[in-house]
Amino acid sequence: MNTIIQILSAHIGREVTPGEFVETKVEIILGNDITFPLAIEEFEKSRAKKIFNPDQVVIVLDHFTPNKDIESAQQCRRIRQFAKEHNIKNLFEGGFGGIEHALLPEEGLVVPGDIVIGADSHTCTYGALGALGTGVGSTDIAYAMITGQCWLRVPETIRFIYYGNLQPWVGGKDLILYTIGDIGVDGANYRAMEFSGETISRLPMDERFTICNMAIEAGGKCGYIEPDEITLEYINQRTKRSHKVYKSNPETSYIDTREYNVSKIEPQVALPHLPSNTVGVSTLQPIEIDQAVIGSCTNGWLKDLRVAASILKGRKVHKEVRLIVIPATQRIYREALKEGLIEVFIEAGAVVSPPTCGPCLGGHMGVLAEGERAIATTNRNFIGRMGHPKSEVYLANPAVTAASAILGRIASPQEVAV
Amino acid sequence: MKIRGRVYRFGDNVNTDEIIPARFLTKSNPEELAAHCFEDIAPGFSQKIQPGDIIVAGTNFGCGSSREHAPLAIKHSGIAAVAASSFARIFYRNAINIGLPLLEIRDVEMIEEGDELEIETETGRVFNLTRNEEYSTQPLPEFIEKIVKLGGLIRYADSKIK
Numbered sequence: 393m394n395t396i397i398q399i400l401s402a403h404i405g406r407e408v409t410p411g412e413f414v415e416t417k418v419e420i421i422l423g424n425d426i427t428f429p430l431a432i433e434e435f436e437k438s439r440a441k442k443i444f445n446p447d448q449v450v451i452v453l454d455h456f457t458p459n460k461d462i463e464s465a466q467q468c469r470r471i472r473q474f475a476k477e478h479n480i481k482n483l484f485e486g487g488f489g490g491i492e493h494a495l496l497p498e499e500g501l502v503v504p505g506d507i508v509i510g511a512d513s514h515t516c517t518y519g520a521l522g523a524l525g526t527g528v529g530s531t532d533i534a535y536a537m538i539t540g541q542c543w544l545r546v547p548e549t550i551r552f553i554y555y556g557n558l559q560p561w562v563g564g565k566d567l568i569l570y571t572i573g574d575i576g577v578d579g580a581n582y583r584a585m586e587f588s589g590e591t592i593s594r595l596p597m598d599e600r601f602t603i604c605n606m607a608i609e610a611g612g613k614c615g616y617i618e619p620d621e622i623t624l625e626y627i628n629q630r631t632k633r634s635h636k637v638y639k640s641n642p643e644t645s646y647i648d649t650r651e652y653n654v655s656k657i658e659p660q661v662a663l664p665h666l667p668s669n670t671v672g673v674s675t676l677q678p679i680e681i682d683q684a685v686i687g688s689c690t691n692g693w694l695k696d697l698r699v700a701a702s703i704l705k706g707r708k709v710h711k712e713v714r715l716i717v718i719p720a721t722q723r724i725y726r727e728a729l730k731e732g733l734i735e736v737f738i739e740a741g742a743v744v745s746p747p748t749c750g751p752c753l754g755g756h757m758g759v760l761a762e763g764e765r766a767i768a769t770t771n772r773n774f775i776g777r778m779g780h781p782k783s784e785v786y787l788a789n790p791a792v793t794a795a796s797a798i799l800g801r802i803a804s805p806q807e808v809a810v
Numbered sequence: 811m812k813i814r815g816r817v818y819r820f821g822d823n824v825n826t827d828e829i830i831p832a833r834f835l836t837k838s839n840p841e842e843l844a845a846h847c848f849e850d851i852a853p854g855f856s857q858k859i860q861p862g863d864i865i866v867a868g869t870n871f872g873c874g875s876s877r878e879h880a881p882l883a884i885k886h887s888g889i890a891a892v893a894a895s896s897f898a899r900i901f902y903r904n905a906i907n908i909g910l911p912l913l914e915i916r917d918v919e920m921i922e923e924g925d926e927l928e929i930e931t932e933t934g935r936v937f938n939l940t941r942n943e944e945y946s947t948q949p950l951p952e953f954i955e956k957i958v959k960l961g962g963l964i965r966y967a968d969s970k971i972k
Contacts, residue, residue: 413953426835430878433838438964439971456836463836513876513900529878529904531963538967543903543953577823578870582899611873611898666823753832753875774827774874781831781850 394549394646395616395638396584399524402636403507410548410647418448420502421536422510424492425453429467430530431511432474435537444540446479450501452492453485455749460756490721490747493517493605493689497597498723500631504619505638509533509542514689514771519585519604519615520597522623522637526614547613548647549584550575554591556655561805563699564599565691565769565789567591568606569660570652573670581611583647586640591654592617597626598695605690606771609667661767661802662787665775673792673804683766684709684797685778686790687718687745688752691769694724696790701733703794703805709741710800716758718745742797754779767796811931813890813911814939815862818855819923822868826901829872829880843879844886859888864929866921867894872901881905891929893936893947894918906954907963914948921945931958 393401401407403416423431428451443449451471456464468485475483484495493514496502504522508515511533518525528542536542552571572579585607592600600623604615617623619637627635661676663669686692686700697719709715717737719725725747728734737744751758752770760766760779766786768778773785788796791805798808834846848855865871865884871894872880881904884892891911895918905912911931921927925940934947950958960966 413951426832427876427878429838430882434964439968455832461836467836467838511876511878513874515876527876527900529876529900529907531878531907532903535907535963535967539970543957543963545951577873578896578898581870581896608900611870613899753827755832755835772825772827772874774825776831776850777827 394586394640394644395618396524396547396549396614398638399505399507400546408546410546412546413543414546415541415543416507417540418509418536418542419506420450420508421448421533422450422492422496422508422512422515423533424451424455424512425457425464425468425471426455427511427530427533428471431533432470434531434534438534438538440538443478443537447481448540449480449537450482450496451475451480452489452495454489454491455753456755457485457748458746487722490723491689491692491749494692494720494724497521497601498630498721500633503627503631503633503635504623505636509536513608514605516607516612516614517601517605517689519607520600520617521627522617522619524614527608545582547582547584549586550580551586551588551646551649553589553649553651554654555589555651556591556653558591558654559658561659561791562657563789564595564602566657566660567654568603569662569667569670569787570657572606572610572668573660574650575610577609577666577668578611580607583612584614584616585610585612586616588618593620596695597622598693601693602690606667609771659789659792659804661792662773664773664784664786667771667773667787673788673802676802679786679802680765680800681713681767681796681802682764683758683760684713684715684793685751685758685766685768685770686793687716687720688749688770689720690771691790692718692720692724694727696769697724697728697733700790700794701736703791703808704740704742704798705736707740707798707808709797713797713800715742715797716745716751717742718750719747721747751778753777767793767802769793813862813864813929813931815860815864815890815927817864817866817921817923817925817927819921820865820867823870823873824867825874826872826877826880827874830877830883835877835879840882840886843883847883847887856887861888862890863888864927865889865892866918867892868918869896871897873898876900878904878908881908881910885910906957909958909962915945917945
């Protein structure tokens with residue numbers, strides 16, 4: 393049995409098989425300032441009067457916060473009232489907040505073997521912890537608050553094996569962009585994506601989160617990396633909650649297996665308007681940019697800021713480029729401050745934003761005008777994703793994004809690095 | 811249930827940012843969301859819709875975000891059903907959960923904008939009245955059909971509450 397089947401079977405109490413519809417108990421029910429208001433409406437339409445277990449509910453106000461306008465402020469106020477009324481303690485915002493998928497691991501709220509459902513598509517991030525995390529909708533969240541359960545179709549699993557040594561400036565972002573480029577934006581629709589191999593086992597947690605985070609950009613139900621010593625060290629530093637590590641047994645079956653020799657992968661760029669439009673950065677003709685964004689649940693981790701700072705140190709952002717750096721959580725912000733990274737960014741001419749999803753979805757803190765072009769470490773480059781429908785987003789890793797901010801065009805880090 | 815209406819044709823990988831751009835996600839009123847449905851890629855979409863009209867699209871319809879605002883905006887614009895060669899998984903469950911009928915049709919390329927379709931949701935039969943053709947669809951899995959018949963996931967939850 394593969395690990396996803398094992399987790400689902402353990403939760404349901406019998407062996408499940410791919411393709412069947414099941415209702416499973418879940419450990420964490422996650423919502424944010426965009427999706428939770430609809431969940432409240434659905435909850436209040438039902439005959440239920442109370443939440444099955446308020447301690448399982450986690451709400452993070454991260455998308456349009458610090459609130460960008462009156463309507464977004466009203467939504468957050470409604471959520472706060474609901475949380476108070478129903479005794480939901482895990483409500484994170486302001487100075488105790490951050491982007492949900494970086495915050496939950498940091499707070500030690502997710503452990504290996506958990507099932508996490510979130511009304512946010514990037515809930516697949518928790519696969520990096522050996523949990524089954526999957527994006528659902530607001531009504532699903534309401535249903536889970538009422539019953540403690542969620543309906544799912546048991547997925548088939550595709551196994552991705554990465555071997556070889558990474559080239560300079562290549563990281564988790566490049567591996568997942570390359571993979572999405574290979575299988576397409578629906579290459580893993582309704583399926584789980586298990587990431588494995590010697591390259592993955594050498595990656596730090598921050599890069600594993602990046603890989604699992606973008607499973608949804610290939611349509612994946614969830615990403616999964618089998619927990620190892622690196623995972624358990626991360627978990628043990630953050631929580632004492634008991635956990636269970638699931639490992640694939642020898643007769644595990646996969647619907648497909650794909651192997652990648654990573655030594656042949658250079659930094660990747662996804663061209664507009666699909667995350668699967670990936671090319672190696674060295675193959676691009678000069679593409680001038682107006683904005684560069686380093687942040688998001690994909691690449692706002694401490695390691696990402698370190699990589700960006702190593703390129704920006706002692707250099708200046710191109711005078712016609714706005715560089716926006718967004719640490720994913722308050723804790724990452726503080727660590728970056730301690731390490732001197734924030735000073736490097738400001739010296740270079742970047743704007744440092746408080747943690748927010750902000751520009752990634754064209755919300756605020758860096759919305760694009762008509763005809764503008766951005767390079768970003770975010771996860772989607774659909775039409776109008778970062779603002780005007782006639783703007784463009786190119787997706788890349790933090791090193792490529794930092795180098796591009798300096799040169800004013802999409803550039804390889806090797807063009808600026810010593 | 812029988813649905814009869816004109817076809818609005820879309821291509822592959824229609825995503826949730828195109829269905830309802832994030833700048834409208836400060837709203838949760840379905841009618842307000844509907845007014846901005848497809849605003850950036852098909853301006854004036856919601857004004858053109860007659861109740862009963864049908865969206866026909868290619869592969870991976872609804873990919874991207876988990877925002878339930880997307881199927882809500884479509885449903886409240888007057889669209890009675892979406893037929894596509896495949897659906898992205900979160901959009902699929904969101905539509906089922908709020909009671910927007912979905913059909914997976916293999917032969918979508920035979921259907922064109924403006925065609926008049928008749929859909930029998932129970933049997934999954936789709937008739938193209940303009941071209942005098944019939945298409946086969948995948949029937950809904952039993953579990954999904956139960957949710958749809960009750961009128962969505964919250965009614966299903968209510969059916970479990972004693």
